[in-house]
């Protein structure tokens with residue numbers, strides 16, 4: 001008999017970690033049957049081990065892998081082929097962003113951002129999907145962590161915003177391609193979330209959001225809860241919280257030339 005598992009990338013901190021802690025406490029609110037194991041993937045082995053020993057309710061299997069490398073993806077693929085589990089849930093939360101003008105960023109910062117936010121997310125879906133095919137009545141779920149940054153081009157955060165546009169577009173296409181296999185794909189587009197993301201994006205200069213966005217910061221557990229609820233209901237895309245829904249609407253209603261003129265001014269100031 002196979003193990004029925006969930007896989008969570010970006011599990012060592014922030015949103016990915018919040019998903020795991022929530023899934024471990026799930027008493028049937030999101031999934032009728034608890035998972036036998038959760039594979040927690042990220043690079044920081046210590047943080048994954050700490051998570052595995054602090055979480056009760058489900059067995060956490062730490063998988064230390066750099067998903068921006070071929071070797072990291074191969075490590076996960078080989079583990080899947082060896083153990084042949086049934087993957088009931090895949091959450092792609094691993095991601096990064098680097099603030100600043102493109103010209104000031106290193107080649108590596110740009111290519112790493114695309115490698116983890118776009119390539120790794122796509123490859124994780126490709127390698128996990130064969131293990132997610134529907135058996136019986138239960139459909140499998142893929143949840144991709146996009147961002148409201150993906151609604152619009154963002155001078156000063158260009159590569160990150162473009163990478164999240166990719167996540168939104170790719171997720172929507174996958175929700176059609178994978179539907180006949182019994183796999184539901186959803187993308188969640190949060191605004192600012194209280195995690196380590198901003199500190200890493202500013203290379204330690206800002207530990208929290210300091211501009212106007214500080215008023216919209218949400219808790220990662222609340223985001224994870226709303227996301228799992230929406231996924232269970234079969235939603236393909238959500239923006240969270242409500243302020244980001246308004247932003248999504250505005251991004252479609254306001255001419256892009258006006259938005260770029262406004263954003264361009266903000267970058268020069």
Ligand SMILES: NC(=O)c1ccc[n+]([C@@H]2O[C@H](COP(=O)([O-])OP(=O)(O)OC[C@H]3O[C@@H](n4cnc5c(N)ncnc54)[C@H](OP(=O)(O)O)[C@@H]3O)[C@@H](O)[C@H]2O)c1
Pocket residue numbers: 009010011012013014015016041042043044045047065066067068069092093094095096097116145146147148189190191192193194195196197198200
């Ligand atoms: N926080 C926000 O304001 C916000 C808003 C919208 C969307 N998001 C998105 O939410 C997702 C999670 O971010 P977060 O806010 O939770 O930030 P975070 O705390 O910095 O978490 C990022 C996670 O990604 C993992 N990761 C990064 N590069 C990796 C690599 N090469 N290989 C494997 N794992 C890697 C990190 O683990 P290791 O360093 O241990 O590898 C960490 O677990 C990201 O996709 C981000 O773009 C965040």
